[in-house]
Amino acid sequence: MSTAAPGAAGPGDDAGEWRHLHPLSPLLKGGIAFLAVLAYIVSQQADSLFGADRDDPTQGHLGLAALGVVVVLLAIIAGAWVSWRFSRFRVADTLIELRTGVLFRQHRQVRFDRIQAVDLGRPLLARLTGLSEVVVQSAGGKDSHLKLSFLTDAQAQQVREQLMALAGRSDEAAGAWASAADEDAGHVRADASGLTEADYADLPAPAPVGDRVLAIPNSRILQSVLYSGPGLAIVVAVPALVVSVALGVPEMVAWLGPMTLAIGSAHLKRLTQECNFELVHQGDRLRIRHGLTDLRTTTVPIHRIQAVEVSQSLPWRLTGWWRIQVNVAGAGTGDAETQTVLMPVGNREEALRVLTLVHPGIPRDAALAALEGAGTAHGFVTSTARARRLDPLSWGRQGYAVLPDGLLTRRGAWYRAAQFVPHARIQSLKLEQGPVQRRRGVATVRLVSTVGPVSPAVAHLDETDAVRLLNEQVVRSSRARQRA
Amino acid sequence: MSDAPQDQPPSPTEVRLFGDVGMPWRPVSPKLATARLLVLSVFLVPLLLVLLGLAAFVWEGFWVGALVVAAALAFGAWLIRRQVPAITWAEGAEELVVRRGRMFRTLVSVPYGRLQFVDVQSGPLERRFDMATVELHTASPQSGGQIPGLPTAEAEALRERLAARGESQRAGL
Numbered sequence: 001m002s003t004a005a006p007g008a009a010g011p012g013d014d015a016g017e018w019r020h021l022h023p024l025s026p027l028l029k030g031g032i033a034f035l036a037v038l039a040y041i042v043s044q045q046a047d048s049l050f051g052a053d054r055d056d057p058t059q060g061h062l063g064l065a066a067l068g069v070v071v072v073l074l075a076i077i078a079g080a081w082v083s084w085r086f087s088r089f090r091v092a093d094t095l096i097e098l099r100t101g102v103l104f105r106q107h108r109q110v111r112f113d114r115i116q117a118v119d120l121g122r123p124l125l126a127r128l129t130g131l132s133e134v135v136v137q138s139a140g141g142k143d144s145h146l147k148l149s150f151l152t153d154a155q156a157q158q159v160r161e162q163l164m165a166l167a168g169r170s171d172e173a174a175g176a177w178a179s180a181a182d183e184d185a186g187h188v189r190a191d192a193s194g195l196t197e198a199d200y201a202d203l204p205a206p207a208p209v210g211d212r213v214l215a216i217p218n219s220r221i222l223q224s225v226l227y228s229g230p231g232l233a234i235v236v237a238v239p240a241l242v243v244s245v246a247l248g249v250p251e252m253v254a255w256l257g258p259m260t261l262a263i264g265s266a267h268l269k270r271l272t273q274e275c276n277f278e279l280v281h282q283g284d285r286l287r288i289r290h291g292l293t294d295l296r297t298t299t300v301p302i303h304r305i306q307a308v309e310v311s312q313s314l315p316w317r318l319t320g321w322w323r324i325q326v327n328v329a330g331a332g333t334g335d336a337e338t339q340t341v342l343m344p345v346g347n348r349e350e351a352l353r354v355l356t357l358v359h360p361g362i363p364r365d366a367a368l369a370a371l372e373g374a375g376t377a378h379g380f381v382t383s384t385a386r387a388r389r390l391d392p393l394s395w396g397r398q399g400y401a402v403l404p405d406g407l408l409t410r411r412g413a414w415y416r417a418a419q420f421v422p423h424a425r426i427q428s429l430k431l432e433q434g435p436v437q438r439r440r441g442v443a444t445v446r447l448v449s450t451v452g453p454v455s456p457a458v459a460h461l462d463e464t465d466a467v468r469l470l471n472e473q474v475v476r477s478s479r480a481r482q483r484a
Numbered sequence: 485m486s487d488a489p490q491d492q493p494p495s496p497t498e499v500r501l502f503g504d505v506g507m508p509w510r511p512v513s514p515k516l517a518t519a520r521l522l523v524l525s526v527f528l529v530p531l532l533l534v535l536l537g538l539a540a541f542v543w544e545g546f547w548v549g550a551l552v553v554a555a556a557l558a559f560g561a562w563l564i565r566r567q568v569p570a571i572t573w574a575e576g577a578e579e580l581v582v583r584r585g586r587m588f589r590t591l592v593s594v595p596y597g598r599l600q601f602v603d604v605q606s607g608p609l610e611r612r613f614d615m616a617t618v619e620l621h622t623a624s625p626q627s628g629g630q631i632p633g634l635p636t637a638e639a640e641a642l643r644e645r646l647a648a649r650g651e652s653q654r655a656g657l
Binding site (some may be wrong): 188299329413426427428430431432433434435438447449450451470474475478 | 579585588589591594597622629
């Protein structure tokens with residue numbers, strides 16, 4: 001099989017050869033549906049073969065039916081082969097390209113300096129066959145991912161490492177990148193084109209360097225899911241359901257059943273996503289591994305993190321657990337929500353460790369004040385006492401502190417949360433004031449970040465404080481952007 | 485990092501939630517109110533006429549409906565007359581600021597360096613009144629500001645200026 005695919009003379013440079021995905025990919029993508037059809041056909045035929053089925057659906061034309069099945073199978077395999085033949089990718093000097101489709105062709109390119117994160121995914125079926133998919137995330141909004149599914153594990157690792165090495169450069173340092181690219185070009189080119197498919201098939205995965213920051217035991221993940229309002233509700237609801245079924249109370253089952261199912265499935269999903277959680281720090285990037293059946297490894301360059309939030313729900317106050325989520329442009333727009341979770345559950349020390357890993361510029365006492373403190377200590381500016389009517393519990397806590405690198409905000413007396421946004425990462429600022437707020441002379445400031453679970457805001461600041469924050473932040477952000 | 489940013493004086497042109505002080509605030513075209521009134525009446529006036537006709541010739545109960553629609557029309561007109569002058573915008577040294585609302589006030593400040601692209605839209609009604617809507621897009625879908633009812637020439641000029649400024653102050657994500 002030739003490694004140089006037809007039509008390789010595409011736009012762009014000659015670095016990197018077009019490579020094919022793994023031949024099994026189309027079948028795996030069809031996946032479970034294909035297996036189900038196959039199993040159905042086989043079971044049907046088995047019945048008639050062994051003569052157990054009296055009214056034979058083929059009505060005696062067993063040979064014809066078998067022929068039909070074979071034709072269908074051949075057609076599927078041929079279709080898969082064609083689709084495999086026409087999908088190929090290559091890693092060029094400045095971008096990665098993927099061409100797919102026979103009738104409706106698609107050609108997708110992602111420039112290295114636009115890569116936000118790289119995922120390595122192993123769904124159950126792929127895991128059984130030793131394959132992985134590589135998902136390259138860019139910030140193009142909905143469906144902006146470039147998905148290489150599937151490659152062998154070793155290939156996937158290699159592509160990931162290659163992409164991360166190239167994407168590690170921030171686009172802010174555009175000049176530095178250009179010169180570095182010149183230096184690296186030779187070595188990268190050798191990497192990309194010196195190997196053919198056969199060559200790197202048995203290449204050992206590069207040794208993972210870096211230190212493991214977090215490894216959450218599964219028992220704690222389970223506990224953390226149960227230690228939430230809905231989780232506790234399930235613990236109560238399931239026995240209640242069993243009892244009501246046993247006693248034969250249909251009314252109870254009618255509303256308890258769907259409720260338990262709905263909440264339970266959401267929590268089960270969270271459980272399977274967050275199992276086997278591990279966070280590894282590798283130089284300028286973080287690698288997150290998680291998943292029970294669908295094992296995923298996400299690699300995020302630290303400078304791509306737009307905002308970070310540490311939060312604690314009321315039940316977690318008892319155990320002192322925190323959760324850390326981040327905004328990464330392009331991530332979290334799909335269904336895989338856990339890509340934005342840096343720490344599903346952890347104690348205060350672990351939370352501080354992860355926080356300072358992401359933003360080393362946060363002093364420990366300021367971080368502690370943001371997590372658990374209140375009042376104006378450590379440079380915090382909080383809501384005024386005039387907002388007491390609007391926020392009876394949290395007015396003394398919600399506020400912000402200006403750090404050299406970014407803005408630290410905190411809120412919530414019961415559901416505690418603290419956010420940190422680097423000055424240079426604030427997209428825009430919003431000031432809001434409703435009629436009641438106006439009468440009290442307070443206003444809410446929102447620091448708009450990219451799409452994600454973190455949306456930092458400071459509610460009910462004194463009007464002059466709010467306007468001052470807005471005015472000063474514009475200058476600070478602009479300076480930080482120029483410095484970056 | 486050592487230059488503590490909070491020590492530096494704020495920008496010379498201050499953003500204020502109200503009033504005309506600080507920045508060079510500019511209103512949008514007053515024709516926007518006319519256009520919005522037109523849209524409102526296109527929907528409500530025929531309904532009102534139908535209800536009046538029904539009330540006069542069919543059943544007296546329809547007077548209530550006619551009254552409600554008339555009240556909605558009056559309230560809408562009053563709201564538009566109040567809201568349109570409340571939309572003001574200003575170009576600062578670093579950012580574009582859009583204020584809107586009288587009862588519920590919002591102020592959006594979009595730094596030029598954060599602009600990803602700028603949309604200028606103009607529907608048939610807007611074209612008739614020689615107006616366009618300028619929409620600012622950043623990397624976050626929720627953060628862009630929108631300036632409705634700018635005179636077309638002004639909208640085009642603003643777009644050009646924003647493009648030039650965005651290019652010179654551009655920063656990565």
